[in-house]
Amino acid sequence: MQNFDYMTPxxxxxxxxxxxxxxxxxxxLGKRVLLTYGGGSIKKSGLYDRVKELLADFEIFELSGxxxxxxxxxxxxxxxxxxxxxxxxxxxxxxxxxxxDCSKAIAAGACYDGDPWDLISYKVKAKAAxxxxxxxxxxATGSEYDAGGVISRTETNDKIGYVDPxxxxxxxxxxxxxxxxxxxxxxxxxxxxxxxxTMEQYFAEDTTLLNDGFCESMLRSLMVNGRKCLENPEDYTxxxxxxxxxxxxxxxxxxxxNSQSGWPCHGIEHALSAYYDITHGEGLAIITPRWxxxxxxxxxxxRFVKYGINVFGIDSSLxxxxxxxxxxxxxxxxxxxxxxxxxxxxxxxxxxxxxxMAHHIAVNEGLENAYAPLTEQDIKKILxxxx
Numbered sequence: 001m002q003n004f005d006y007m008t009p010x011x012x013x014x015x016x017x018x019x020x021x022x023x024x025x026x027x028x029l030g031k032r033v034l035l036t037y038g039g040g041s042i043k044k045s046g047l048y049d050r051v052k053e054l055l056a057d058f059e060i061f062e063l064s065g066x067x068x069x070x071x072x073x074x075x076x077x078x079x080x081x082x083x084x085x086x087x088x089x090x091x092x093x094x095x096x097x098x099x100x101d102c103s104k105a106i107a108a109g110a111c112y113d114g115d116p117w118d119l120i121s122y123k124v125k126a127k128a129a130x131x132x133x134x135x136x137x138x139x140a141t142g143s144e145y146d147a148g149g150v151i152s153r154t155e156t157n158d159k160i161g162y163v164d165p166x167x168x169x170x171x172x173x174x175x176x177x178x179x180x181x182x183x184x185x186x187x188x189x190x191x192x193x194x195x196x197x198t199m200e201q202y203f204a205e206d207t208t209l210l211n212d213g214f215c216e217s218m219l220r221s222l223m224v225n226g227r228k229c230l231e232n233p234e235d236y237t238x239x240x241x242x243x244x245x246x247x248x249x250x251x252x253x254x255x256x257x258n259s260q261s262g263w264p265c266h267g268i269e270h271a272l273s274a275y276y277d278i279t280h281g282e283g284l285a286i287i288t289p290r291w292x293x294x295x296x297x298x299x300x301x302x303r304f305v306k307y308g309i310n311v312f313g314i315d316s317s318l319x320x321x322x323x324x325x326x327x328x329x330x331x332x333x334x335x336x337x338x339x340x341x342x343x344x345x346x347x348x349x350x351x352x353x354x355x356x357m358a359h360h361i362a363v364n365e366g367l368e369n370a371y372a373p374l375t376e377q378d379i380k381k382i383l384x385x386x387x
Contacts, residue, residue, distance in 0.1 A: 001206065002056065002157075002206060002258060002259055004252075004257055006252060006256055007165075008108050008145065008168070008251055009168050009170075010144070010145055010169050010170065010171070010172055010255070011025070011170065011171045011172070012144075012145065012171075012172050012174060013025070013172070013173045013174065014174045014175075014240075014244070015148070015174075015175065015176075015240075016175060016176075016236075017175065018173050018174065018175050019051075019054065019135060019149035019173055019175060019238060020054070021049060022051070022054045022055065022133075022135070022173065023055065023057070023133070025054065025133060025171040025173075025305060026058065028093065028158035029089060029090035029131045029133070030088075030089020031057070031058050031061065031089060031092045032058075032061070032086060032088050032089045032090075032129075033055065033058050033060045033061070033088065033089065033090055033091070033092050034062075034063060034079065034082055034083055034086070034088045034091045034092070034101055034106070035060050035061070035062045035063070035092050035094065036062075036064075036079065036091060036093045036094070036095075036103045036106070036142075037062075037063075037064050037066065037094045037095045037099055037254070038064070038065065038066045038067065038068075038095045038096070038098065038099050039064075039065070039092075040361035041137070041181070042094050042096075042137065043179070045118055045137075045165040045291070047094065047135070047178065047180060048094070048383075049277055049281065051092070051094060051135070052107040052293065053315035055092075058345075060153075061063055061082055061086050061088065063075070063078060063079050063106075065150070066095070066098060066099045067098065068096075068098045068104045068277075068279065068280070069098065069099045069150075069159065069195070069216070069273050069274070069277055070099070070102035070105075070150075070151055070152065071102075071151075071153075071154060071281065072116075072117060072120070072151050072152065072153040072154075073132050073153070073154070073155075074078075074095070074106045075102050075106075076102055076106055076109060076116055076120075076151060077109075077116065078100065079091075079105075079106030079109070079110075080106055080109035080110050080116050080334070081180060083106060083130060084110060085196060085285035085333070088110065088130060089104045089130070089131075090131045090132070090133060090136040091106060091107055091130055091131070091132045091133070092132075092133050092134070092135070093132060093133070093135070093169075094134070094135045094308065095135075095136075095138070095375065096134075096136065096137060096138030096140060096141070096186075096356075097101040097138065097140050097141025097142070097143040097144075097149075098119035098141075098145040098172045099170070100132070100134050100136070100141075100144060100148025100149065101141070101143055101148075101150050101151065101238050102127075102149065102151070102185070103132055104132065104143070104149040104167040105119075105120055105149060106125050106149070106161060107129040107131070107132050107150050107166075107167065108126040108128075108129040108162075108164065108166060108167065109115060110129075110130050111126065111129055111130060112126060112127075112130040113126070113129070117153070119164075120151050120160055120162045120262045121143045121158075121160060121180045122342060123165070124295060125285070126164050127168050128165060128166065129166040131170045132151070132169045132170060132203055132313050133169060133170055133171045133172075134169050134171075134172050134173065135175075135178070136172060136173070136174050136178070136207050136243075136288075137172045137178040137179060137182070138154060138182050138186060138190060138191045139176075139179050139182075139187075139190050139194070139239070139242050139243040139246040139247075140186075140189065140190030140194060140243075140245050140246055140249065140281060141190075141193060141245055141246070141249075141280075142167060142248065142251060142309050143196065143250070143310075144172035144247055145164075145169075145172060145247045145248065145250070145251040145345055146163075146168070146251040146252075147161055147163055147165050147167045147168045147251075147380055148161055148162060148163035148164070148167060149161075149167065149267065149286070150162070150270070151272070152274050152277075154238070154274075157271070157272070157274045157275050157360065158358030159270040160240045160270075161266070161270070161344070162361040166236075172247075173241065174243055175205055176236055176240040176242075176274055177236065177239075177244075178233045179224075179229075179231050179239050179243060180239065181233070182233070184339070184341075185279075186232075186279075187226070187229050187230055187233070188230065188281070188282075188287075188338040188339060188340050189225070189279045189280070189281030189282050189283070189340070190242075190246060190266070190281055191222055191223075191226035191229075191242070191338060192281040192282065192284055192285040192288075192335055192338075192340055193246075193249075193280060193281035193284060194218075194242075194246040194249045194305075195219055195222050196266070196281075196284040196285075196288055197249035197250050198215050198218045198219055198222070198249060198254060199215075199219070199288065199356060200259060200261055200263040200264075200265060200266060200301075201215060201252075201255035201258060202215040202216075202219075202254075202302055202307065202373050203261055203307075203372075204255065204256075204258045204259050204260065204261040204299075204371050205259045205371060206257075206258060206259035207258045207259075208254075208257050209233055211256065211258055212259065212306070212352075213253045214386060215254050215255075216223050216251070216294055216307075216310045216311050218245050218248065218249070218254065219311045219387075221241055221242075222242065222245050222247050223334055224246070225237075225238040225239075225242045226238075226242055226337065226338065227337075227339060228229065229242055230338060231269040231349070239385055241339035254380075260369075261370060261371040262366065262367055262369055263370075264291060264365075264367050264371070264372070264373055264374055265284055265291050265300045265343075266310060267283070267286050267289050267361055267365030267367050267370075268287050268288050268359075268361055268365075268367075268382060268383070269283040269284050270290070270365070271286075271360050271361045271383050272349060272357070275349075275353060275357055276347070276349050277347060278348070278349070279347070280345045281340075282340055282341060282347055283343065283347070285335040285340045286341070286343065286344060286347070286386050287382065287386055288329045288331060288335075288340055289328050289332040289335070290382050290386045291382055291387070292327075292328045292331065293328050294378065294381060294382050294385070295371075296324055296325075297336065297372070298373075299370055300371075301321065301324050302320070303322050303326070304323070304327050305320050305323045305324055305327075306322045307327050308326055308327030309322060309323065311327070311331060312326070312330045313325055314326050314327060314330070320361075335345075343386065343387060344383070344386045345387055347386045348355075348387075350387075351384070351387060352371060354380060354383045355380065356381035357383065358376050358379040358383060359376055360373075360375075361376075361379050362375065362379055367379065379387070
């Protein structure tokens with residue numbers, strides 16, 4: 001079991017009508033608020049009006065139009081500029097993980113005099129960040145309970161996971177009813193995203209029985225409740241459990257004491273969505289079973305056997321190789337069953353830039369140190385197999 005140093009300072013307020021506590025949690029943080037959000041969904045749902053009503057005594061400035069795979073330019077740069085121009089005290093992010101990821105980069109950049117990319121690219125470590133409160137409307141990334149976010153810089157095809165302890169939200173407000181109107185496509189992508197977050201921590205060299213149980217239970221819950229959410233979008237119990245699974249996915253609680261896995265599927269997918277701007281969860285679903293099959297070996301087979309037996313209930317009396325291969329097949333079949341496109345060509349990616357992407361991943365993602373080390377040739381093969 002590995003050493004660790006862990007703290008989660010984020011306050012979670014979970015359940016129906018938890019938004020009523022918004023003035024209470026915002027008050028101590030200041031009166032000048034940068035409200036960040038994406039498209040018009042929070043206005044259509046009435047959430048925007050509810051926020052403005054609850055914060056009638058606050059001075060609110062707005063940054064809208066934050067996209068999935070949030071962009072450094074314009075969103076992060078515009079947000080940093082607004083924070084400095086208006087002396088913002090606190091950022092309120094309302095939306096999904098992309099809005100919150102972008103807000104985290106803004107929070108750090110607003111307290112830095114140089115180019116915010118210096119912070120995101122780890123050239124300089126942040127010394128301060130504005131406080132963040134969030135209201136999550138899409139269950140997927142877990143950004144509401146972790147210290148990081150992912151930012152894309154289009155002109156260089158970079159998509160970087162920016163992590164700093166200063167970026168934990170102060171408070172996350174989680175009302176599962178806000179996810180009732182999420183489309184089936186985005187619900188399925190959220191399921192896949194959270195499942196892969198769990199797998200990235202499960203497939204590691206040194207693990208514990210406790211953490212394995214957490215991860216296996218998470219995966220089973222996401223599959224069962226995810227299907228229920230797709231069948232009945234207003235099933236509160238299913239939406240609530242799925243939301244909490246997603247919240248736990250990325251804040252390290254599933255892997256405390258485990259060795260690092262390198263998060264190889266994320267490393268590969270980051271290039272796909274940086275180059276082609278595809279939906280992150282869909283990219284992960286496409287890559288994951290191909291990565292699994294590629295790394296299946298005498299060294300990793302016992303991990304796949306445990307995964308197959310405890311997650312999918314595969315007969316433990318079968319030969320190891322058969323259990324492992326069935327487990328990978330079942331992973332693929334599940335993603336396919338929730339209507340996720342399972343080939344890169346299905347999401348607009350052909351073979352024209354595979355060499356370029358494989359090289360970019362090999363140079364930037366450190367996958368030579370992953371649970372199963374990947375060379376540039378390995379990465380290229382996984383991409384080809386995903387076409």
